Amino acid sequence: xxxxxxxxxxxxxxxxxxxxxxxxxxxxxxxxxxxxxxxxxxxxxxxxxxxxxxxxxxxxxxxxxxxxxxxxxxxxxxxxxxxxxxxxxxxxxxxxxxxxxxxxxxxxxxxxxxxxxxxxxxxxxxxxxxxxxxxxxxxxxxxxxxxxxxxxxxxxxxxxxxxxxxxxxxxxxxxxxxxxxxxxxxxxxxxxxxxxxxxxxxxxxxxxxxxxxxxxxxxxxxxxxxxxxxxxxxxxxxxxxxxxxxxxxxxxxxxxxxxxxx
Amino acid sequence: xxxxxxxxxxxxxxxxxxxxxxxxxxxxxxxxxxxxxxxxxxxxxxxxxxxxxxxxxxxxxxxxxxxxxxxxxxxxxxxxxxxxxxxxxxxxxxxxxxxxxxxxxxxxxxxxxxxxxxxxxxxxxxxxxxxxxxxxxxxxxxxxxxxxxxxxxxxxxxxxxxxxxxxxxxxxxxxxxxxxxxxxxxxxxxxxxxxxxxxxxxxxxxx
Numbered sequence: 001x002x003x004x005x006x007x008x009x010x011x012x013x014x015x016x017x018x019x020x021x022x023x024x025x026x027x028x029x030x031x032x033x034x035x036x037x038x039x040x041x042x043x044x045x046x047x048x049x050x051x052x053x054x055x056x057x058x059x060x061x062x063x064x065x066x067x068x069x070x071x072x073x074x075x076x077x078x079x080x081x082x083x084x085x086x087x088x089x090x091x092x093x094x095x096x097x098x099x100x101x102x103x104x105x106x107x108x109x110x111x112x113x114x115x116x117x118x119x120x121x122x123x124x125x126x127x128x129x130x131x132x133x134x135x136x137x138x139x140x141x142x143x144x145x146x147x148x149x150x151x152x153x154x155x156x157x158x159x160x161x162x163x164x165x166x167x168x169x170x171x172x173x174x175x176x177x178x179x180x181x182x183x184x185x186x187x188x189x190x191x192x193x194x195x196x197x198x199x200x201x202x203x204x205x206x207x208x209x210x211x212x213x214x215x216x217x218x219x220x221x222x223x224x225x226x227x228x229x230x231x232x233x234x235x236x237x238x239x240x241x242x243x244x245x246x247x248x249x250x251x252x253x254x255x256x257x258x259x260x261x262x
Numbered sequence: 263x264x265x266x267x268x269x270x271x272x273x274x275x276x277x278x279x280x281x282x283x284x285x286x287x288x289x290x291x292x293x294x295x296x297x298x299x300x301x302x303x304x305x306x307x308x309x310x311x312x313x314x315x316x317x318x319x320x321x322x323x324x325x326x327x328x329x330x331x332x333x334x335x336x337x338x339x340x341x342x343x344x345x346x347x348x349x350x351x352x353x354x355x356x357x358x359x360x361x362x363x364x365x366x367x368x369x370x371x372x373x374x375x376x377x378x379x380x381x382x383x384x385x386x387x388x389x390x391x392x393x394x395x396x397x398x399x400x401x402x403x404x405x406x407x408x409x410x411x412x413x414x415x416x417x418x419x420x421x422x423x424x425x426x427x428x429x430x431x432x433x434x435x436x437x438x439x440x441x442x443x444x445x446x447x448x449x450x451x452x453x454x455x456x457x458x459x460x461x462x463x464x465x466x467x468x469x
Binding site for chain 1: 292295307308332410430450457458461
């Protein structure tokens with residue numbers, strides 16, 4: 001005897017949705033099982049009561065009140081939207097207008113990207129990203145030089161020293177315009193560390209470098225500003241004397257020492 | 263069989279009549295809306311009364327439902343029956359009103375007062391005294407409709423609405439599914455729980 005199964009059929013039985021066989025089995029079960037019969041019987045009586053609930057008449061003035069309240073109201077949507085127009089039409093018209101505006105802007109704007117003239121700050125970003133990718137992006141910091149020395153130190157961060165040569169070469173190339181002559185760049189960077197570098201810093205590298213030099217006090221704010229003013233649009237190059245140090249795992253090792261260690 | 267096809271015919275005539283009135287109303291004919299209202303106000307009023315258990319609140323809610331229907335009539339595209347669309351509005355409005363009234367303890371006060379206006383049954387329904395588990399108590403109940411309303415107020419609004427729409431208003435499962443945006447299986451299981459809750463409440467009250 002599975003009372004749960006039969007009780008779950010009560011609703012279908014009420015709605016007349018049971019097959020003849022299911023109905024007969026349920027009726028047979030109800031004859032034998034008193035708890036199920038009681039549940040079924042009370043459910044059936046509840047249904048009868050609900051069906052026999054009296055129907056109320058709404059107040060006579062109801063429609064008059066509603067119509068009075070509607071007197072000054074308008075239908076929610078504009079007339080052109082209502083008629084028998086297909087539902088997609090307003091969206092289609094909107095999309096077509098948007099496309100038209102885009103095409104007109106594209107044709108009218110003189111720059112490569114129409115939005116550049118609308119948003120000047122975005123032009124700079126786009127211009128930067130359209131240049132060839134620079135190797136070793138901002139993997140350096142600038143520190144003060146040794147006491148008594150006015151030459152700042154550029155600290156180059158590398159993951160491992162075995163690649164230090166390669167990374168230094170690529171960074172030097174990215175920091176010089178025009179690129180280092182072949183004979184220079186082919187030499188080991190270790191040798192260069194013994195002397196100062198005269199870096200020709202390309203324009204897009206300049207802000208970061210100026211900021212770093214300002215942080216260590218090598219340049220004061222007025223010098224930074226004058227450098228920026230001297231390089232409007234950051235298109236020009238500046239020369240700077242700097243000592244280079246390679247860093248890995250938090251310990252600074254001068255390139256010279258690195259070479260001696262090998 | 264003949265009765266069924268007659269009922270179907272009557273339903274399709276009603277639907278056509280609604281559609282004609284809706285089309286006129288969308289063109290700005292307010293008198294057509296008044297006619298639509300007269301056709302549906304009784305059912306909507308009874309639904310709201312059973313949902314809220316108060317004639318005054320039911321009247322206010324019915325007004326709001328028809329005003330919302332009038333304002334949104336242009337969004338009715340005739341894909342469903344007008345009554346189905348109207349009940350969707352009624353359900354939304356009733357849900358909001360129940361939330362509003364619950365925050366003000368309306369239903370608790372209503373149960374204490376047990377005041378359901380003129381909606382009482384003076385005579386017990388036929389056939390209640392035969393094989394029911396507690397037929398004597400049921401037949402002895404002086405105010406059965408009020409007891410029923412108390413139970414309706416006690417069961418969750420979600421269960422109440424599905425019970426009213428199916429067992430009192432007589433909508434089909436497909437129509438309920440469309441109105442409530444639920445799958446037919448979900449409608450069935452919710453109705454199952456609602457009927458059980460109502461049965462338990464009534465049995466307890468009338469024992």
